[in-house]
Amino acid sequence: MNNSTVNTIIKKLKSNYSDPVWERRMSPIDELIFTILTQHTSDLNAEKAFNNLKGHYDNYENIIATDDKKIAKLIKSGGLSNIKSKRIISVLSEIKNRVGKLNIDFLKDMSITKARNWLTSINGIGPKTASCVLAFSFGLPVIPVDTHVHRVSKRIGLISSKVSADEAHGILENKVKTEDRYKFHVLIIEHGRKVCHSRKPSCVKCSIQNLCKFQRQIN
Numbered sequence: 001m002n003n004s005t006v007n008t009i010i011k012k013l014k015s016n017y018s019d020p021v022w023e024r025r026m027s028p029i030d031e032l033i034f035t036i037l038t039q040h041t042s043d044l045n046a047e048k049a050f051n052n053l054k055g056h057y058d059n060y061e062n063i064i065a066t067d068d069k070k071i072a073k074l075i076k077s078g079g080l081s082n083i084k085s086k087r088i089i090s091v092l093s094e095i096k097n098r099v100g101k102l103n104i105d106f107l108k109d110m111s112i113t114k115a116r117n118w119l120t121s122i123n124g125i126g127p128k129t130a131s132c133v134l135a136f137s138f139g140l141p142v143i144p145v146d147t148h149v150h151r152v153s154k155r156i157g158l159i160s161s162k163v164s165a166d167e168a169h170g171i172l173e174n175k176v177k178t179e180d181r182y183k184f185h186v187l188i189i190e191h192g193r194k195v196c197h198s199r200k201p202s203c204v205k206c207s208i209q210n211l212c213k214f215q216r217q218i219n
């Protein structure tokens with residue numbers, strides 16, 4: 001699939017939905033903890049868990065000093081709370097050990113590769129979580145590959161069916177222009193939620209069906 005096809009897909013999805021404009025939604029450290037909470041659950045559940053956690057602790061230093069079972073209770077609505085509470089404490093502790101404080105704003109001064117490597121070298125932070133921090137809190141041109149982006153990209157034929165979500169980050173970033181990466185991420189997620197559903201995609205309603213590999217295979 002060439003660049004002009006990717007451009008056409010973005011253009012069509014923009015006219016179906018809206019033209020996404022980047023806006024920072026939270027600080028980098030908050031984005032990191034929020035993204036850990038979104039793992040294997042909906043944004044809505046993660047948001048409840050995050051707000052509950054932030055409502056009880058006014059800084060992350062206090063979270064590190066707390067028993068993980070207490071954290072697990074507070075983030076219960078986010079699911080897998082026993083695993084996530086331990087993960088949050090261990091990620092924050094590792095940041096404190098490395099940086100001396102609970103602040104990762106310095107990542108904005110690194111290259112994307114170095115910032116991504118720094119984050120993913122911490123146990124519990126994978127490529128998607130790292131990319132969410134870089135894309136949403138710093139506005140850097142990376143594409144977080146969540147379940148929607150992974151599924152829809154495979155169906156369209158942007159990545160092969162054997163490519164894992166982790167591997168897809170680099171492949172998709174090579175195919176999507178720097179200035180379109182944030183838009184691509186947001187639009188593909190919206191398309192995955194509204195049309196290209198996991199179980200049964202609504203191909204008849206799809207504006208990009210003539211560009212889609214899955215559609216060509218079933219016809």
Ligand code: SF4
Binds near residue numbers: 197201202207212214
């Ligand atoms: S044609 Fe079907 S499979 Fe392809 S992107 Fe559209 S909804 Fe998804």
